[in-house]
Amino acid sequence: MSEATAQPGARMTAEIAEQPHVFGELLAHRAEIAEVATRIAERRPRFALLAARGSSDHAALYAKYLIEVLLQLPVGLVSPSTTTLYGARPDLTDVLLLSVSQSGGSPDLLEVTEAGRKAGATTVAVTNTAESPLNRAAEMSVGIRAGQEQAVAATKTYSATLLALYLLVDAVRGGNAEHARALPELARTTLDTTEQAVAEAVHRYRFADRMVTTGRGYSLATACEAALKLAETSYLSARAYSGADLLHGPVAAVDAETAVLALCSAGKGGASTREVLEAVHERGADICAIGSAAADVPAAHRIGVPDCAEELAPVLEVLPVQRLALGLALERGGDPDNPRGLKKVTRTR
Known part of the structure; x- marks a missing residue:
């Protein structure tokens, strides 16, 4: 559908409808997420930090509950400006840093991830763009496999991020995505x-x-x-x-x-x-x-x-x-x- 003939909301409508298929694709590739989870579990992080912006910030809030409840680890939400504006560089040895960005192109999150890795954190990028700068900056990455999202307001990338985060946390605790398979x-x-x-x-x-x-x-x-x-x-x-x-x-x-x-x-x-x-x-x-x-x-x-x-x-x-x-x-x-x-x-x- 061309820009000239597209009806208002046509892209958002289509992308909302794609979500059952996106969930199926993500579940079909959960073994890749489990590999990342295994490496995280082996390092036994003492707590987790989450970095995100916009809709991804809400996905990170969801992950905060998952990690605190299912993994019994303390979790904090990063304030990117402490790194980008104030130059804070805390010691992140034995810390898991999850950077969540659908595009993987946020300069703030890129700087936070780079700084966190240098400070000793285990860095994991959760994105929809395999070749994004954020994926290259992080030690490990989890792809949400939502496909290209053309609508400006995030729909399928948001829900796919939620599911990817659940699959990651569930695998860290030794789960096999049993509850997610019917999604x-x-x-x-x-x-x-x-x-x-x-x-x-x-x-x-x-x-x-x-x-x-x-x-x-x-x-x-x-x-x-x-x-x-x-x-x-x-x-x-x-x-x-x-x-x-x-x-x-x-x-x-x-x-x-x-x-x-x-x-x-x-x-x-x-x-x-x-x-x-x-x-x-x-x-x-x-x-x-x-x-x-x-x-x-x-x-x-x-x-x-x-x-x-x-x-x-x-x-x-x-x-x-x-x-x-x-x-x-x-x-x-x-x-x-x-x-x-x-x-x-x-x-x-």
């Missing part, structure tokens, strides 16, 4: 069964001026990604909070004019979100619940997602989120394939 089919089911509910949500929230997104546990990453997608494609004023943080002050700003997008998948995170949503519901907010436990929370609108292992829920629950962002952008007269002022690679200096 391609579950993703197809999610896209097929949520289409009508997403369309109804687009109609319901097309005039919303501001939206709060929330989730707990693994789903916090999806809440953060949802806020970014809504802001960058629909130009909504969207803000993400963990459920716990939402109750510590920001809930005071929630009222009947506030739309709340809540990620509620089965498991400990989803169960703890119920209390949060009850408080938000009492303040009159219009709640849209997305996830495998959406039926269990107070909400004006629900988008159910197939059940899976809690640590994999973000891979599925982000699919209707992406479609919601796409639909709202089109309904509000925008083109999510060409959002204003948005670029793939983040540069901060």
